[in-house]
Amino acid sequence: MLVDMKDNSGSESEPLLQMKGLRIEGLSENGWQEIVCGIDLELKRGEIIGLIGESGAGKSTIGLAAMGYARDGCRITEGDIIFDGIELRTASEEEKRKLRGTRISYVAQSAAAAFNPAHRLLDQYVEGPVAHGLLSPDRAKEKGRALYRSLDLPDPENIGERWPHQVSGGQLQRMMVAMAMSCEPDLIIFDEPTTALDVTTQIEVLKTIKEIVVDRNVAAIYVTHDLAVVAQMADHLMVLRHGKLVEVNSTGQILKSPQQEYTRNLLDARSRDEKTPSQIPNPQTLLSIDSVTAGYGKGPDILQDISILVERGQTVAVVGESGSGKSTLARVITGLLPTRSGAVSLEGELLPAELRKRGKQQLQKIQMIYQLPDVALNPRQRVRDIIGRPLSFYLGLQGKQREQRIFELLQQIELPESFIDRIPDELSGGEKQRVCIARALAAEPELIICDEVTSALDSIVAKAILNLLQRLQNELGLTYLFISHDLDTVASIADQVVVLYAGRIAEQGPKSAVFQPPFHPYTRLLLSSVPEMRQGWLEETLSSRETQAGIAREVKITEQGCPFVERCPVSIDDICAHSRPPIHTTTASGHTFACQHSAEALLEDSK
Amino acid sequence: MNNIIKILLSAPFSAKVGMIIITFYLIVAIFAPLIAPYGEYYLATPIAYEVWSSDYPLGTDNLGRDMLSRLIYGARNTLGLALTITVLAFLLGGILGMTAAALGGWVDQILSRVNDVFMAIPSLIFALLILSIFGTTIPYLIGTIVILDATRVFRIARATAMNVAVMDYVEVARLRGEKLGWVIRKEILPNIAAPLLAEFGLRFCFVFLFLSALSFLGLGIQPPTADWGSMVRESAALIAFGDITPLIPAAAIALLTVAVNFVVDWMLHRSSGLKDVS
Numbered sequence: 001m002l003v004d005m006k007d008n009s010g011s012e013s014e015p016l017l018q019m020k021g022l023r024i025e026g027l028s029e030n031g032w033q034e035i036v037c038g039i040d041l042e043l044k045r046g047e048i049i050g051l052i053g054e055s056g057a058g059k060s061t062i063g064l065a066a067m068g069y070a071r072d073g074c075r076i077t078e079g080d081i082i083f084d085g086i087e088l089r090t091a092s093e094e095e096k097r098k099l100r101g102t103r104i105s106y107v108a109q110s111a112a113a114a115f116n117p118a119h120r121l122l123d124q125y126v127e128g129p130v131a132h133g134l135l136s137p138d139r140a141k142e143k144g145r146a147l148y149r150s151l152d153l154p155d156p157e158n159i160g161e162r163w164p165h166q167v168s169g170g171q172l173q174r175m176m177v178a179m180a181m182s183c184e185p186d187l188i189i190f191d192e193p194t195t196a197l198d199v200t201t202q203i204e205v206l207k208t209i210k211e212i213v214v215d216r217n218v219a220a221i222y223v224t225h226d227l228a229v230v231a232q233m234a235d236h237l238m239v240l241r242h243g244k245l246v247e248v249n250s251t252g253q254i255l256k257s258p259q260q261e262y263t264r265n266l267l268d269a270r271s272r273d274e275k276t277p278s279q280i281p282n283p284q285t286l287l288s289i290d291s292v293t294a295g296y297g298k299g300p301d302i303l304q305d306i307s308i309l310v311e312r313g314q315t316v317a318v319v320g321e322s323g324s325g326k327s328t329l330a331r332v333i334t335g336l337l338p339t340r341s342g343a344v345s346l347e348g349e350l351l352p353a354e355l356r357k358r359g360k361q362q363l364q365k366i367q368m369i370y371q372l373p374d375v376a377l378n379p380r381q382r383v384r385d386i387i388g389r390p391l392s393f394y395l396g397l398q399g400k401q402r403e404q405r406i407f408e409l410l411q412q413i414e415l416p417e418s419f420i421d422r423i424p425d426e427l428s429g430g431e432k433q434r435v436c437i438a439r440a441l442a443a444e445p446e447l448i449i450c451d452e453v454t455s456a457l458d459s460i461v462a463k464a465i466l467n468l469l470q471r472l473q474n475e476l477g478l479t480y481l482f483i484s485h486d487l488d489t490v491a492s493i494a495d496q497v498v499v500l501y502a503g504r505i506a507e508q509g510p511k512s513a514v515f516q517p518p519f520h521p522y523t524r525l526l527l528s529s530v531p532e533m534r535q536g537w538l539e540e541t542l543s544s545r546e547t548q549a550g551i552a553r554e555v556k557i558t559e560q561g562c563p564f565v566e567r568c569p570v571s572i573d574d575i576c577a578h579s580r581p582p583i584h585t586t587t588a589s590g591h592t593f594a595c596q597h598s599a600e601a602l603l604e605d606s607k
Numbered sequence: 608m609n610n611i612i613k614i615l616l617s618a619p620f621s622a623k624v625g626m627i628i629i630t631f632y633l634i635v636a637i638f639a640p641l642i643a644p645y646g647e648y649y650l651a652t653p654i655a656y657e658v659w660s661s662d663y664p665l666g667t668d669n670l671g672r673d674m675l676s677r678l679i680y681g682a683r684n685t686l687g688l689a690l691t692i693t694v695l696a697f698l699l700g701g702i703l704g705m706t707a708a709a710l711g712g713w714v715d716q717i718l719s720r721v722n723d724v725f726m727a728i729p730s731l732i733f734a735l736l737i738l739s740i741f742g743t744t745i746p747y748l749i750g751t752i753v754i755l756d757a758t759r760v761f762r763i764a765r766a767t768a769m770n771v772a773v774m775d776y777v778e779v780a781r782l783r784g785e786k787l788g789w790v791i792r793k794e795i796l797p798n799i800a801a802p803l804l805a806e807f808g809l810r811f812c813f814v815f816l817f818l819s820a821l822s823f824l825g826l827g828i829q830p831p832t833a834d835w836g837s838m839v840r841e842s843a844a845l846i847a848f849g850d851i852t853p854l855i856p857a858a859a860i861a862l863l864t865v866a867v868n869f870v871v872d873w874m875l876h877r878s879s880g881l882k883d884v885s
Contacts, residue, residue, distance in 0.1 A: 334782055355781065363784040376775040380797035393783060439779070 016186055016219050017043040017066055022079035024061055024070060024243075035074070036061055036243040045186065046217040050234030050251070052227055052266065054458040055429060058243035059223045063189045066221055067104050068096045084186065101128045105180040109192040111172040115164040121175055122160025128182045140182065147178050151208050152552075168554050169322070170201035174208040181212055188213065189221045194229060196455060198321040198485045199529035204552045206232060206538055225458040227266050228531035231255060232538035239263050251535060267533065269459035285348070286312040286479050287333070287447055292342035294332045300557050301340065302328045303503045310447070310496075315473065315480040317494035317511075319487060319526065323555035325503040326483045330449050333481070334366055346446065364394045367440035371452035373432035377424040383410075383435055384420045390442040409438040413468065430461035437468065441476075449481045454489055466493055487530050491515060496590075499523050502555050502563035509591025518586070518602035520593045521568045525550040545569045562596070570605060572596055618873055625869030632863055636683040643676035648831045656845060659852075666852055669841050678856060680833040686863075688749070688828065689815040695753045696814070697807060700760025705791045705799075707761075708768035709777075719765070725758045731820070738826045748827065752817060756810060763806050767799040801874065808871035812864045819860055835860055 024036035036058040043049055051059040061074060068088030070076050081088040083104065088096060100106075105128075108114045115124060126140035135143065141160070148156035151174060164172060173193065180188050193209065194202040210233065213220045224230050230237065230251075237254045239246040239262065247260045258264050287310040295301045303325050310316045318326050331337040333344055335355035344351045346365055352358050370376040377386055387406050391397040397405055407417050413434040424432055433453060440448050450469070454462035470493060472478055484490050490497060490511075497514040499507040499522060507520040514523060525546045531537060541547050549569040556563060565576040581594040595602065618626070635642060644664075645651050650671050657667040665674035703722075707715040737751045768791075771777065777794050785794075821827035822836025830837065835856040842853040 336778070336782070358784075360784050363782060366782075368779065368782060370775045370779075372775065376779060378774075378776040378794055378798070381793075390783060393785070443783070 014044075015042045016045045016084055017041070017221075018080070018082040019062075019065070020080040020082075022062065022065060022081065023077045024058070024065060025075055025077050026061075027073040032075075034077075034243060036065070038079070039238075039240075039243075039245055041066075041238065043187070043219050043221065045219050047236070048213060048220045048222055048234045050222045050224065050230035050237045051240060052224060052230055052237055053240035053246075054225055054460055056242065057240040059240055060191050061243075062240075063191055063221050063223045064106075066187065066189055067100050067106065069100075098132070101185075102132050102134065102183040103185050104187045104189070105183065105185045107177055107180045107188060107190045107193050109195055111169070111176040112164070114176050115172065117164050120161055120163060121167070125160060125175075125179050125182050128179070132183060134183055144178070144182065147181060148175075151178055151211060153178075154552075170197065170204045170552060173197065173201070173205045177205065177208050177212060181216070181218075184216075185218065187219045187221070189223070191223045192225070195224065195226065199487065199526060199531075200321055200551050202229070202531070203529050203538070203541060203547060207542055207551075209233065210538065226531070227255075227269075227459070228533045228537075231533060231535055232531065239266065255533060255535065265460060269463045283311045286310050286346065287481070288343075288345050288348075289329075289333070290343045290345070292332060292344065293340045294328060294337055294342075295340060296328075296337070300559075301503060302557065303332065306342070306500075306503075306505060308498055308505075308508065310479060310481060312446075312479055313473070313477045314495040315482055315493050316496040316498060317482040317484060317490040318498045318500055319484055319490050320500035320506075321485060321526075321555055323502070324500045326485075326500055327451060328503075329500070330368070330451050330481070330483055333449060334368060360394065364443050365446040366449065367443050367445040367447075368449045368451065369433070369436050369440050369453050372456050373429060373436050374424070376436050377432055379424050381423070382420070383422050383427075386424075386435060387438050387442050390439060394443050405442070409442055412441065412472065413438045428461075429457055430465060433457065433461075433465055434468065437465075437472070441472070445478075447479045447481060449483070451483045452485070453482075455484065455486060462489070469493065487515075487526055499526070502557045504563060505592075505594065506564065507591075507593035509586075509593075510589060513586065513589075513591035518599045518605075520595055520602070521546070521570055522564050525567070562594070570597060570602075621869045622873035625866040625873075628862060628866035629870065632682055632686060632866075635679055636686045639679045639683045643673075643679040645673040645676040647676065647680040647833050648672065649676070656842070656850075658850075665855060666850075668838070674838075674842075674852060674855070677833040677838060678835070678859065681835045681838060681856065682859070684828060684832055685815065685818060685835050688745070689811060689818055692749055692752045692756065692814050692818075693807060693811045695749065696756035696810065697760050697803070699753060700757035700762075701764045701803065702791075703757070704761040704764025705768045705795055706787070708765045708772045709787060709790055709795060711772075715765075718761070722758050722761050725754065726762075730755045730817070734817075734821060735824070735826060738821070743826050743829055745828070748818075748821070752814060755817075756814060760803075760806065760810065764799065764803060767802050768795050771795045771798045801877065805871050805875040808867045808874065812867050815860065816864065 019039060019041040022036055022039045022041070023034060025032040026035040039062055041049065041062070051062060053059050061071070064071060065076060065081060066083070068081055068091060076089060079089075083099065086095070086099070115121070122141055122144050125144040126135075126137055129135040129140045130137050144160055145156055148159055153159050153171060153174060159167065159171075167175065177193065190209065194205050197205060206229065212218065213233070222230055222233050234251050236248065237251050238248045239254070239260070241262055246262050247254065247258065249259075254263060255267070258267060289306055289308040292303055292306045293301050294303045306329065308316065318329060320326050328337060332339055335351065335353065335358055338353040344353075346362065351362060384406060387409055388402055391402050391405055406420060410417055410419060415431060415434055419427070419431070424435070427435065454465055457465060466489065469480065473480065480493075482490065482493060494511050497508065497511050498505060499514065499520065501522050506522045507514055515527065519527070528541055528544055528546045529551070546569055550567040553567045556566070561577045561579060562568070562571070562581045565571045568576065576596055581596050583592050583594050584599055585592050586599045597605070615626070651663065651673045652667055652671045655667065655669050655671050657663055657671070659666050663673050663675070665678065668674055668677060703718055707718040733755060734751050738747060741747045772795060777790060780790050780794050818827055819836030819839075822834050823840045825837070825840070827836055828834040838856040839853050845853050
C-alpha cells in the first residue's frame with residue numbers, strides 16, 4: 001500500500017489538499033460563533049504552506065481541519081476539505097481514522113506532552129505503523145533507527161530505547177518530528193513546533209523539519225506566529241486574523257512587499273529596534289550581586305561566582321539558553337533559593353539569604369513578573385483583588401483610596417476601568433501579562449525582575465508589552481532585571497547585558513559592547529541563531545562554523561575548565577578543558593568576558 | 608444568587624432527582640416534630656410489632672413505638688450526626704492537608720506519615736476498639752469517626768493542594784510576604800474547593816453508612832434515641848415472617864446514598880472541566 005501511494009506522486013499538478021470556503025464555528029458563552037470564516041487553501045505535493053497570525057486567528061483550527069478534525073466545542077459548518085480526491089467532510093470516521101497517522105500526521109507544540117512518559121521512545125515510534133498494519137514491529141523499529149541515523153540524532157541505534165525524560169528538550173522535539181514520519185505520510189501538519197524553544201534548540205529542530213519535509217518531498221502545513229521562522233520553511237504564506245484571510249502570497253513576495261497593513265505590523269514586530277541606552281547623570285547602584293554561588297539540595301553549583309551590578313533606572317538583561325541558570329539567579333535575588341556563598345544587597349543594604357528572614361520593606365522593593373501569565377494569576381481572583389492586594393498589604397490602602405489607585409494602575413497598563421471585575425479567564429494572554437505588570441507596580445518596587453515575560457506571547461503582543469515596560473521605565477524610573485533567551489527582545493530593551501552559560505558569566509557589559517565584535521564565542525553562537533526575516537537564512541546559519549559546533553549540544557555544568565569547550569569552534573586543545581578561562585576587560589566601560597583568547601584574537605576572528 | 612439558580616437548572620436529570628431527594632430528607636429532618644404523628648420515645652401501644660394500620664402507618668417496633676415517627680426522628684439524628692462528623696473531619700483533614708502541601712519539607716513528612724499510620728488500621732476494628740474501651744457516648748463516637756475520616760480528607764486535600772502550591776501565583780503570594788493562613792485561605796482553597804466539595808458528598812455517605820453499621824452492631828447511637836441503623840437491628844427478626852418493615856429504614860439509608868452520589872457525580876464532572884460534546 002505504501003508503494004502504491006508513492007507511485008501516485010507523479011501527478012504533480014493535482015493539488016494534494018484543497019479547502020474551499022471552509023467555515024468553522026466554536027461554542028462560546030454566547031452560543032456558536034464563527035472562528036474560521038471562509039478560507040480557501042490549496043496545497044500540492046512537496047509544498048509547504050505557512051499559516052501565520054496571532055492567537056485566535058484560527059490557524060490551529062484550520063490545521064486540524066486538514067485532517068477532517070474539529071476539536072471539542074468546534075464544528076465545521078461549511079466548505080469542502082478534499083485530500084487526494086477524498087472529501088473528508090463526508091468521509092466516515094473509519095475512513096478518516098485510516099488516513100490520520102498514515103497519510104496525514106500532526107506534530108504538536110510540546111513534545112513533552114506528546115510523548116507518553118511511561119513508554120520507550122522507539123516503542124512509541126512504531127505504534128502508528130504497527131497499529132495501522134503497515135509494518136511488522138521489528139521492521140518498523142529498523143526503519144525508525146534508520147531515520148534517527150539520517151537525522152543525526154546522537155547514538156541512533158540506542159536512543160530509541162530511552163524514556164522521554166532521558167533525552168534533551170531539543171532531541172525530544174526532533175524525535176516527535178521523526179515520529180510523524182513513521183508511516184511516511186503525504187502531509188504533515190506542524191503546529192508551532194519550535195515556539196518556546198531556545199534559539200539554538202530552535203535551529204536544531206528547524207534543521208530536522210527541513211530535512212524531513214524538503215528532502216522527502218512531503219507536503220506540510222506550518223502553523224506559527226513567528227514570521228521569521230516560517231520564512232525559512234514555507235513556499236507560500238497565508239496571513240490570518242480573526243479567522244479571516246488577510247493576505248496570501250509566495251514567501252518572498254510577502255517579505256519583500258507586503259500588501260496589507262497587518263502583514264507589515266507582523267514584519268515590524270520582529271525587526272530589531274534598538275533602544276538607545278538611557279543616560280543617567282550620576283549612576284547609583286541599586287542591586288549588587290557579589291560572587292554568588294548557589295545550587296539546589298545537595299546538587300552541584302548551578303550558579304558559580306556570579307557578580308552583577310544593576311544601576312538604578314537601567315535595564316540589565318540576563319541571557320542564555322535554558323539550563324544556564326537564569327531563573328536560578330532570579331530565585332536567589334528574591335530569596336527563594338538561599339545562596340551557598342556570596343552576597344546580594346539592595347541599595348547598599350545586605351539582603352538576608354532566606355526569604356522568611358527578609359522584612360516586609362525588603363520584599364516590597366523587589367517584585368517579579370513571570371513567563372506564563374496563565375499560572376501567575378490566581379484564576380479565582382478578580383483583577384480588583386489581584387492588583388489590590390499589594391496596595392493594602394504594603395501601603396495600607398483601603399476602600400475608596402484603594403479603588404482609585406487600582407484605576408490609576410489599570411490606566412497605566414492601558415486597560416479599561418471595566419476590567420476591574422474580570423477574572424483571569426476573561427482576559428487574553430497579553431492582557432493577563434499587563435495585569436501581572438500592574439500587580440508588580442502596585443507594590444511600588446525599586447526593582448522588577450522580568451522572567452521571560454514575552455516568550456509565551458505572540459510577536460505583536462510581545463512587542464506591545466515591551467513598549468509598555470519601556471514607557472513605564474521612562475515615566476517611573478523603574479529598574480529591570482530582564483531574563484530572556486530571545487536576543488531580539490534583549491536588544492530592544494536592555495542597557496546592560498549579562499551572558500550566562502552553565503551558571504557562569506561568559507560576558508557582561510554595556511549592550512553595545514556585548515553585541516559588537518569582539519564577540520565571546522557563546523554570544524556569537526546566540527547571535528547567529530536568532531532567525532532573520534529573510535529566506536535562506538537557515539541554510540547560511542547551518543553551514544556556519546558556530547552553528548555546526550554549537551547546536552544540538554546540551555549545557556553541561558563543569559567544575560574545571562570552560563563549560564563551553566565542547567561547543568566552541570575556537571577552543572584550544574588541552575587548555576580550555578582544564579583551566580578556567582581568565583577574565584578580560586576591554587576598553588569599553590565595564591565590559592568583561594571570560595575566555596582563553598584575548599580580545600584582539602577574538603576581534604580578529606570575528607572578521 | 609441568580610448564578611447559582613442557573614447552575615442548578617443546568618444540572619442533568621439524575622442530579623436534579625438527587626437534589627430533590629436530599630431536600631426532602633432535610634425538610635423531614637428539620638420539621639420532624641411537626642410531621643411525626645407520635646413522639647420519638649412515645650410508647651403508643653403495649654403491642655410490640657403491630658402490623659401496618661391507619662393508626663400506625665408502618666406498624667410499631669419491639670417496644671410498641673410508632674415506626675413512622677421513629678423513622679422521621681431517625682432522619683434527624685442520623686443525618687445531623689453524620690453531617691457534624693463530616694464537617695469536623697473536613698476541617699481537620701482539610702486544614703492539615705493544605706498546610707502540609709503549602710509548607711512541604713519536614714512538616715509535610717511528619718503529617719503524612721502520622722496520617723499513614725492511622726490509615727493502616729482497619730477503620731471498623733479501630734472504631735470498635737476505641738468505643739468498647741471508652742464507652743459509646745456521642746462525643747467519643749464523633750471523635751473516633753472524625754479522626755478516621757480526616758485521614759482520607761487529608762490525602763485528597765494534600766494531593767490537590769500540591770498541584771496548586773507549585774503555581775506561580777502562590778509563589779507571588781509568598782514573595783509578597785503573606786502569612787501561611789492567607790496563602791491557604793485565599794490562594795489554595797478557592798482552587799481546590801470543587802474537588803473537596805465533591806469529596807464532601809462522598810465522605811458524607813461513608814460516614815452515614817459507617818454510623819449505621821456501628822448502630823447495627825450496637826456501638827453507635829444508643830437507645831432510646833431513634834436511629835436507622837439500630838432500627839434495622841431491632842426489627843430484623845421480622846424479615847423471617849415476611850414483613851418488609853425492617854427494610855424501610857435500610858431503604859432510607861440506601862436512597863439517600865444514591866441521591867448524594869447523583870449530585871456528587873455531577874459536581875465531579877463540573878470540576879473536572881470536561882465539556883459535553885453535542
